[in-house]
Amino acid sequence: MQAVLEATDLAGGYGPLQVLWGAAIEVGESETVVLLGPNGAGKTTLLKTLVGLLPMRGGEVSFLGRRIERLRADERIRLGISFMTEVGVFSNLSVEENLFLGGYPRSRETIRARAEEFLGLFPDLAMHRRHSAGALSGGQRKMLGVAKALMASPRLVIMDEPSSGLSPLFVGEVVKTLARFRTQGVSFLIAEQNVKFLEIADRVYVLDGGRITFSGTPEQLRADTAIHEAYFGLGGR
Amino acid sequence: MPRGLTDVGLVVLIPALFAVAPFAYDNQLLLFNTMVFLTMAQGINIIYGFTGYLPFGYVGLFGAGAYGASLAVLFLHIPAPVAVLLGGVTALVLSLILSPLLRLSGAYFAIATLAASEVVYYVIANPALAGVTKGPYGINLSVAYSPEASYLTMAAITGFATAVVVYLKRSHLGLSLKAVRDDSLSAEMAGINVGRQRMLALLWSAFFAGLTGATFAWQISVFYPDSVFDPSISIFAIVFCLFGGAGTVLGPILGVVILYGVYNVIGITEPQYFQLLYGVLIMALVLFLPEGVVSLLKRRGMHVL
Numbered sequence: 001m002q003a004v005l006e007a008t009d010l011a012g013g014y015g016p017l018q019v020l021w022g023a024a025i026e027v028g029e030s031e032t033v034v035l036l037g038p039n040g041a042g043k044t045t046l047l048k049t050l051v052g053l054l055p056m057r058g059g060e061v062s063f064l065g066r067r068i069e070r071l072r073a074d075e076r077i078r079l080g081i082s083f084m085t086e087v088g089v090f091s092n093l094s095v096e097e098n099l100f101l102g103g104y105p106r107s108r109e110t111i112r113a114r115a116e117e118f119l120g121l122f123p124d125l126a127m128h129r130r131h132s133a134g135a136l137s138g139g140q141r142k143m144l145g146v147a148k149a150l151m152a153s154p155r156l157v158i159m160d161e162p163s164s165g166l167s168p169l170f171v172g173e174v175v176k177t178l179a180r181f182r183t184q185g186v187s188f189l190i191a192e193q194n195v196k197f198l199e200i201a202d203r204v205y206v207l208d209g210g211r212i213t214f215s216g217t218p219e220q221l222r223a224d225t226a227i228h229e230a231y232f233g234l235g236g237r
Numbered sequence: 238m239p240r241g242l243t244d245v246g247l248v249v250l251i252p253a254l255f256a257v258a259p260f261a262y263d264n265q266l267l268l269f270n271t272m273v274f275l276t277m278a279q280g281i282n283i284i285y286g287f288t289g290y291l292p293f294g295y296v297g298l299f300g301a302g303a304y305g306a307s308l309a310v311l312f313l314h315i316p317a318p319v320a321v322l323l324g325g326v327t328a329l330v331l332s333l334i335l336s337p338l339l340r341l342s343g344a345y346f347a348i349a350t351l352a353a354s355e356v357v358y359y360v361i362a363n364p365a366l367a368g369v370t371k372g373p374y375g376i377n378l379s380v381a382y383s384p385e386a387s388y389l390t391m392a393a394i395t396g397f398a399t400a401v402v403v404y405l406k407r408s409h410l411g412l413s414l415k416a417v418r419d420d421s422l423s424a425e426m427a428g429i430n431v432g433r434q435r436m437l438a439l440l441w442s443a444f445f446a447g448l449t450g451a452t453f454a455w456q457i458s459v460f461y462p463d464s465v466f467d468p469s470i471s472i473f474a475i476v477f478c479l480f481g482g483a484g485t486v487l488g489p490i491l492g493v494v495i496l497y498g499v500y501n502v503i504g505i506t507e508p509q510y511f512q513l514l515y516g517v518l519i520m521a522l523v524l525f526l527p528e529g530v531v532s533l534l535k536r537r538g539m540h541v542l
Contacts, residue, residue, distance in 0.1 A: 053422065077428035085426060090419040093412075100409075101416050105428040108409060152428070 001030050004064060004156050004187045005050070005081075011058035012049040013210075018057065019045040021210040025189075027156060032178075032188040034197050034218075037207035043191035044086075046207060047160050050189075051083050052076050064155065076104045082154035086161050088145025091134030096127050098133050098144055102151030111151065118147040139170035146177055156187045163194040171196050243542065244403045247486065251275070252396035256389060269388055269502060272395045274497055277474035278481070278489035279398040284442035285403055285475075286483035287414035287494065288435050290339065293347040293471055295446055297354025298328040300466040302447030302452035305363055307376045308369070317381040321390060321451040328447025332439050339435050354466065362462035370439045375461035378454060387456040394452060399444045402486050406542060415484070416439055459482055473497075480522055482529025486542045491530050 004060050005027040013019035019042045027033045037043045048054040050061055052073035064220045068076050077083065082102075089098050099118060103111035119126040124140050125147065142162060150159050162178075163171045171194055178188065181222055190197055198218045200206065204213035206227055214227050221227065255272055259265045271346075277299065285291045292298075305327025306320040316322065338349045365374045405411035413434055416424040421431050450465060481492025496518070504511035526532055531541045 051426070053425070072430075073425045074428050074430050077426060083426040087420070087421055087423065089421060090416055092419045093415060095413070097412055100412055101424075101427045101429075104409075104413060104416075 002065070003027065003062075004029055004031075005189065007050060007059060008060045008135065009059035010049055010056065010061070012045060012054055012056050014045075014054070019210050020049060020057075022059070023207065023210065023212050025050075025205060025212065027187050027189050028202075030182070030187060031202045032182050032184050032190070032200050033203050033205065034201040035189065035193070035205045035207055036193070036195070036198075036221075037190040038193065041207045042210040043207055044160055045210075047083070047158055047189070047191055051081060051158060064123065080152075080155040082149040082152060082157045084145050084149040084157065084159040084162065086164050088162075089133040089136075089141055089148060091141075092132055094130050094132055095136070095144055096129045098148050102148030105152050114151055114153070118151065122147055138165050139167075139173060142166060142170065142174055146174065150181060150186070154186065156189065159190045160186065161191060161193065163192060163196070165176070168196075173201055220232055240407075240542075244407070247542070248396055248400040248403060251399055251490075252392040255392040255395065259388070265388060266456075269391055270385040271493060272391045273453055274473060274477055274493045275450055275490060276391075276395050276398045276445055278469065278493050279402050279476040280442045280445040280449070281474045281478040282402055282483055282485075282489045283405065284438050285478065286485070286488075287411060287418060288438045289343075289418040290435070290439070291343075291347045291475065292442070293515065294350035294352065294354030294476070295442075295474060296468060296471040297350065297357045298331060298443045298446035299450035299453070299470055300354070300361070300462070301331045301357060302328045302450030303460070303465040304370065304376070304450075305447065306451030307378055307454045310372060310378055310381050311376070317378075317383065317386070317455050318390060320381075321394075321448060321455060324451025324454070325444045325447040328443045328450070329440055331447075332443030336350055336436055336439060339432070339439060351468075351471075354468075354471070358462055358466035361466070367393055373462060375459065376454065378458040381455060382458045384456060387452055390452070391449070391452045391456070394445070394448050398484065399490075401441060401445075402489075403542070406486055410434070410437070476519065480519070482531030482541070485529075485531050488529050488531045488541075497528065 003026050008024045010020050010023045011018065023046055035043055035046065045054060049056055052071060056069055060067065060212060063076070063079055063081060068079065090101065096115065099115040100111050103114055122143055125144055128136060133141060136144060149159065162174050166174065175196055182188065182200060201218050204216060204218055204221050205212050214221060214224065253266060258268050262268065269328065281295060302324035306324030307322045310317060335350065335353050338346055341349055361370045362373050366372055367374060367388045380522060403523065405414065413424065413429045416429060417431050417434050425431050443464040454460060454465065477492035477496055478489045480496055481490065482488025499514065503514070534541050
């Protein structure tokens with residue numbers, strides 16, 4: 001399997017504070033990888049370093065076989081990476097405008113057509129297409145974030161805590177939506193605390209203290225009682 | 238009405254109205270100044286309405302345009318319409334020099350542009366440079382004096398500025414600028430080159446200030462550094478734009494028509510009441526209509542261009 005994203009020996013952080021200590025991560029073709037870890041483990045730092053929002057102190061990042069660590073963040077995005085931040089949407093812009101911006105790197109016609117396609121898939125969003133995203137409910141906003149992240153037909157979607165601020169019911173909705181797109185040749189890298197996302201994971205990494213402490217399938221993670229107890233005792237089965 | 242028609246209508250109607258207005262109303266200087274403020278308010282709109290950067294020293298670009306064009310006429314003997322274009326280019330060059338200021342945020346950008354405009358003013362007004370800039374003695378452009386031609390040029394520039402704002406409002410570029418204004422980090426994550434887009438907005442905004450300053454100089458033909466670097470020009474343009482509603486095409490137009498109208502009705506005859514009224518209007522705006530007069534229309538469900 002060809003790696004879509006491959007990062008080795010990542011070191012990074014904020015100013016004098018080093019957060020990542022040699023983390024390595026790989027996402028394969030059409031693979032869904034979940035990055036689990038408690039608060040402060042460095043999940044967001046890792047994702048931001050991968051897409052170029054934070055400077056790298058060391059290591060290598062390749063996307064589809066091409067080294068990208070010297071590219072600016074917006075250039076990396078245009079190669080076919082989509083990044084959904086915790087907020088995920090432009091709250092002062094309309095639903096439609098958010099979708100258009102999601103497809104920004106593509107041509108105008110492609111964007112219009114794809115926006116219509118997504119509005120068809122999400123009737124809730126279609127109803128509010130001209131309303132500002134800030135007026136949507138938390139669940140609808142996340143759906144918009146997901147649709148926006150998929151607008152540019154990316155090869156890889158990176159998501160930072162898609163469950164944040166959502167009730168358990170909506171977390172289930174988001175997981176269901178993602179499951180729908182998993183089969184369409186898109187790879188996902190999802191940083192989460194919520195183990196519900198393990199349902200759609202092909203592989204799991206556990207990040208703790210800026211280091212990868214576990215790498216394997218969800219089944220292996222469940223079998224690894226020590227890790228399971230330590231981090232997911234409450235959220236697990 | 239199809240939106241293409243509304244757009245073209247607006248862009249053509251404004252300069253056309255001004256072109257024929259002098260036949261019906263004889264205060265041509267007032268009409269001219271209205272166009273000056275329409276263009277300046279749209280210039281502020283391009284940078285503030287679409288990127289959130291408020292240049293308090295906007296008049297510096299206006300003055301740079303006035304001087305760039307005037308000196309080109311006096312020293313290079315260039316025909317005035319070409320000199321107007323050079324005035325626009327002068328402002329572009331100045332804004333390129335100032336572009337590192339875009340790294341500053343909010344209030345710091347506003348203050349830094351104000352300081353920059355003062356620097357340009359003091360350089361030009363410096364008596365030691367009188368050989369080049371005529372210093373405090375001012376400029377006399379009587380060789381190129383032509384109130385009609387400069388008036389019509391201003392009408393064309395006003396139409397051009399309106400067209401650019403309509404384009405921004407409709408285009409992918411405008412949408413990307415709005416994304417940058419809303420959340421620059423997320424905009425970057427949409428694949429937008431944030432720095433370049435801000436730069437583009439600054440350049441367009443500067444270009445219009447320069448063209449307007451140049452045409453203003455051509456129209457009045459005798460002026461001093463004080464008259465083209467007057468900070469109240471920045472303030473008027475900003476207040477008109479915000480009063481009407483930044484980020485829309487119609488907002489700055491409404492702002493100029495209403496506030497500049499009020500200014501001319503009572504501002505000149507009874508300046509003391511005018512100051513009071515202006516103060517009250519601006520306070521009411523900040524308190525009740527922070528998004529400008531157009532938000533009244535939006536609340537009624539109207540789609541405002």
